[in-house]
Amino acid sequence: MITPPSSLNERLIEGAKEVAQEISMYAHEADEKAMFPVHSLNVLKQRRLMSLLVPEAYGGSGCSLETVSQIAQILSSSCLNTGVIWSMHCQQVALLVQHLHGSYRQQLLFRLASEQTYIASITTEQNKNENIFKSVSPLQKTDQGWLLQRTAPIVTGGQHGDLFLIYMGGITDYSDQDVVVAIVDRNNAKIDYTSAWNSMGMRGTGSIGMEIEAQLEEAHILKSNNGFKEIALQTIVPVGHIALSSSWLGAAKGVFEKLTSVIRRPANRSKFNMNSDLLFEKLGKIRIKLDTVDHYLKEMIRQYDRIRSDDPVNLQTNTFSIQINNLKILASEMLYDAVDEMVNLAGVGYGYTKNETIPLERTLRDLKSARLMYRNDLLLTTNGKLSLFEKNWF
Numbered sequence: 274m275i276t277p278p279s280s281l282n283e284r285l286i287e288g289a290k291e292v293a294q295e296i297s298m299y300a301h302e303a304d305e306k307a308m309f310p311v312h313s314l315n316v317l318k319q320r321r322l323m324s325l326l327v328p329e330a331y332g333g334s335g336c337s338l339e340t341v342s343q344i345a346q347i348l349s350s351s352c353l354n355t356g357v358i359w360s361m362h363c364q365q366v367a368l369l370v371q372h373l374h375g376s377y378r379q380q381l382l383f384r385l386a387s388e389q390t391y392i393a394s395i396t397t398e399q400n401k402n403e404n405i406f407k408s409v410s411p412l413q414k415t416d417q418g419w420l421l422q423r424t425a426p427i428v429t430g431g432q433h434g435d436l437f438l439i440y441m442g443g444i445t446d447y448s449d450q451d452v453v454v455a456i457v458d459r460n461n462a463k464i465d466y467t468s469a470w471n472s473m474g475m476r477g478t479g480s481i482g483m484e485i486e487a488q489l490e491e492a493h494i495l496k497s498n499n500g501f502k503e504i505a506l507q508t509i510v511p512v513g514h515i516a517l518s519s520s521w522l523g524a525a526k527g528v529f530e531k532l533t534s535v536i537r538r539p540a541n542r543s544k545f546n547m548n549s550d551l552l553f554e555k556l557g558k559i560r561i562k563l564d565t566v567d568h569y570l571k572e573m574i575r576q577y578d579r580i581r582s583d584d585p586v587n588l589q590t591n592t593f594s595i596q597i598n599n600l601k602i603l604a605s606e607m608l609y610d611a612v613d614e615m616v617n618l619a620g621v622g623y624g625y626t627k628n629e630t631i632p633l634e635r636t637l638r639d640l641k642s643a644r645l646m647y648r649n650d651l652l653l654t655t656n657g658k659l660s661l662f663e664k665n666w667f
Contacts, residue, residue, distance in 0.1 A: 350527030393434025
């Protein structure tokens with residue numbers, strides 16, 4: 274007799290594994306046709322995985338960030354497009370849970386849980402690099418409230434978002450360093466699509482260009498009395514780096530598991546020499562990379578939870594900022610290198626050629642994007658500057 278999982282976390286993990294099996298059937302099509310995985314998103318909604326971070330008092334699961342990381346890995350092991358879309362959604366849910374206040378917060382969190390609302394974020398702008406700490410698109414005061422007008426060259430899931438969190442210029446004494454987060458319902462916005470998405474990898478994220486216009490009330494503008502930096506450093510940056518790194522790790526783990534399974538098959542003895550120490554050495558080197566990212570990820574989740582519980586202000590220290598940025602840099606570079614080594618080990622048939630036995634070719638293209646999201650060169654520059662003023666390292 275099989276004993277069913279008892280804890281909520283165990284049930285969610287088992288459910289995520291079932292979801293991963295189902296969405297794996299659509300991963301190839303999403304990549305081949307550059308299609309947003311609508312079916313996979315609907316499965317996530319049906320399984321109520323869109324409200325994991327919403328507190329139980331509002332109908333959500335009230336899960337930990339560790340559980341989100343585990344599920345992101347499981348989903349991404351089957352379809353990295355779906356895993357990244359879901360991870361970015363969870364980042365936005367965390368932002369609302371931790372920083373939105375007032376009656377609108379209660380209304381919105383209940384909606385997220387009851388409707389399994391998908392949140393897409395809009396951070397990109399024309400004539401601006403990927404620095405989320407600035408915006409060149411200010412909100413405009415009107416007799417009805419605030420007018421939002423935004424052109425964005427890349428919006429992941431832009432055609433399918435039920436709700437948008439849009440990073441805009443400040444509303445008082447405007448400067449491009451004063452950022453607020455506007456909450457926009459698709460049903461109350463005018464949206465035009467300006468470009469399609471036809472990329473090397475991550476072809477199923479539907480990261481299209483958009484123009485969006487909406488009239489907002491004061492309650493729809495999320496801001497902090499201590500400035501946007503507090504929101505970004507306490508939630509947006511760390512949760513984003515953790516969730517995305519989890520997705521990339523899940524994808525790399527997934528193909529490594531498939532690769533080792535193929536190598537073990539007796540029918541493949543002519544392709545893989547099981548008497549070769551070089552084969553085992555290569556597998557060992559790949560495993561080091563996967564485990565390094567895995568352990569660093571777990572440590573940063575542990576640190577984030579501990580610091581947030583003790584005093585969230587300490588999430589803004591130079592030391593934590595450097596280390597959380599290092600997680601993203603380490604994951605994006607080391608996991609890509611690990612999959613590249615898997616391609617070389619698997620050879621032309623299983624590695625370089627498109628196949629669903631081991632989707633290494635697709636995973637390699639997908640992970641190429643990891644260094645470009647929250648660009649590594651900008652994060653390294655930031656870490657270098659912060660290191661000059663870091664104290665009490667030992």
